[in-house]
Ligand code: HEM
């Protein structure tokens with residue numbers, strides 16, 4: 001369970017990642033392919049775009065953690081809705097990129113390693129577990145993506161988001 | 164109000180707890196509808212933005228409904244609801260609080276089942292939680308039955324202990340930080356609310372009576388009561404019928420939770436905006452191993468004026484200085500700007516920036532230490548007694564004047580500009596961080612002749628660090644004497660080379676930090692650094708790993724000012740480093756005669 005304090009911690013720590021986001025993306029994939037060289041084959045030859053998309057998505061996820069309780073009743077459009085976005089993202093991962101569920105574990109490990117490396121001493125046990133919880137939750141929703149009852153006709157359009 | 168199915172599955176794969184946890188990511192109004200294995204509707208949970216709006220199961224609502232629903236087998240469907248909630252509605256509790264309750268109930272029912280020897284119906288994937296037989300669960304949740312209440316000791320106890328608090332809470336502001344017990348107590352207690360309650364809208368969340376209990380009308384679908392807290396809403400808009408009603412008492416909307424009609428249909432979900440967002444300027448494709456070669460970052464989009472690399476007359480003034488107080492920056496000669504940087508955090512940038520600055524000041528130079536790292540560590544390292552919550556980032560934002568946040572120190576000639584920005588919202592912070600021109604103009608404004616600006620950069624070589632580097636005349640690289648750190652330091656020269664020549668700072672040297680002569684790896688690192696940067700760039704006095712730095716940072720003092728415990732030695736090392744740096748900056752150490760006190 002991701003507590004409010006943990007959400008805030010994640011948001012604050014993201015500030016430290018923003019200035020090094022591109023380096024972090026480099027490090028993340030380097031670490032991932034160190035852990036699982038076989039996963040390289042899932043990705044395109046040129047990783048430039050992929051790195052950007054990952055950073056954008058992480059930024060979106062973190063931003064979605066950052067609103068006050070008092071804003072609970074604000075109108076949020078479906079394409080800004082963390083749950084719906086992540087669910088659709090997960091479905092693309094399973095159905096289009098062919099990512100098996102077990103791949104989320106090494107990817108999570110690489111992510112934590114990258115944050116540890118990039119954030120340095122501030123990445124203490126508490127912050128680590130906050131990120132681990134967030135990742136776990138996002139990964140869980142992504143894995144549910146295949147079960148989503150999305151309008152199939154939109155699936156193609158959404159997959160167009162990749163390139 | 165439309166509902167759009169989003170997700171469906173069975174509760175043995177994902178139980179209520181798992182569902183609620185995932186649904187905390189929903190910002191939209193959403194519901195989970197639960198059905199028994201036979202397909203009969205069991206209940207509905209309403210959530211939005213991590214808040215639980217209501218839980219309904221038959222004529223049970225709130226925590227009673229939760230107690231009924233926990234551990235029941237069956238299936239679920241998650242819906243997204245297109246519609247808005249009446250603004251006067253107060254959520255029942257946070258999703259995290261509900262999760263707490265559910266997990267307690269799960270443990271309780273597991274315990275109860277164990278002690279009464281009830282038969283297992285099945286086990287949840289989570290082996291800590293056991294599904295109780297339907298009969299036992301029903302007994303647990305039958306709210307009218309006093310003995311049954313005793314069967315759920317923990318919830319009842321919490322309600323009881325919170326009883327006095329609920330009274331207190333009435334006096335408190337209606338913040339939604341109310342402990343769960345306080346919020347839940349009224350629903351568990353469920354007496355008839357005094358009518359007067361409705362005249363006290365200020366304490367809706369805290370007052371027991373403020374949330375009117377659901378109509379207990381098992382046999383009649385209660386006529387929707389007047390929307391207590393939504394007098395402007397003429398009729399409580401019907402809740403979307405949660406699945407075909409095959410359950411005896413039809414679900415009724417909880418009073419006071421009126422839902423306004425749907426606004427014009429929301430657009431269909433599109434591809435995530437994040438993925439579709441305009442890409443930042445393209446990064447040249449890297450050559451060689453994908454991970455090892457950093458692509459040269461794009462040059463800052465627009466710069467007011469190229470920064471003169473050495474002290475001297477700068478190029479013509481900026482077309483447009485960001486603010487009046489930064490205006491003078493462009494005219495006249497300016498002092499050096501030295502960026503202390505590294506592509507890794509925790510290697511000692513701040514320690515070195517602070518102690519080097521102090522050593523330079525002790526040599527008679529004027530120094531402004533600028534903290535460009537949003538961690539605001541300079542203020543922390545010096546245990547500032549002054550307010551460091553505002554600083555560089557606020558000046559960049561234009562909301563604060565430079566003069567108001569430039570802090571003088573106890574050492575004459577030494578001023579500090581904290582990073583600040585602690586009160587800036589995330590989006591503003593991101594925007595001001597992405598303004599290389601303003602960062603350059605600000606540093607130039609500080610770099611008056613005879614002043615050295617030392618900048619403590621954030622970790623990394625891009626973003627703010629890149630802006631700082633390209634606005635600096637000189638750069639001092641910090642490398643931790645540790646093998647992995649040196650490998651990543653290999654990126655540094657390439658990044659510097661990638662900065663357009665007219666913005667490229669001169670490498671004022673490479674400092675090895677946390678050096679330990681007894682460790683072979685440390686020596687290997689020294690060799691490695693010489694190989695990467697050229698032996699002449701690497702200072703021959705590495706900074707030892709020493710307890711005094713930790714002590715100094717614990718005390719918030721620069722090491723040079725510490726007596727005993729090695730402070731003098733460490734201070735000496737920085738004095739020596741200062742000489743090297745001055746030589747690199749093309750400035751000579753002031754003559755001894757200039758340092759005479761009298
Ligand atoms: C929290 C976890 C993850 C996040 C936030 C994430 C994010 C993204 C994003 C934003 C994209 C861009 C395309 C799109 O939006 O559909 C993408 C594509 C991709 N991701 Fe992930 N991902 C995650 C987990 C994983 C995992 C576990 C793998 C397994 C190796 C993986 C492999 C891929 C692949 C192969 C692509 C497609 C590349 C292409 O062909 O263009 N991702 N991911």
Ligand SMILES: Nc1ncnc2c1ncn2[C@@H]1O[C@H](COP(=O)(O)OP(=O)(O)O)[C@@H](O)[C@H]1O
Nearest residue numbers: 508509510511512513514677707708709712716
């Ligand atoms: N030479 C050293 N010996 C021992 N500890 C050090 C040394 N240099 C820095 N430290 C400690 O390491 C930590 C990180 O240093 P810091 O200057 O904050 O790094 P950065 O600015 O790169 O994040 C601090 O706790 C600091 O006290």
Ligand SMILES: [Mg+2]
Nearest residue numbers: 512513536540
């Ligand atoms: Mg620092």
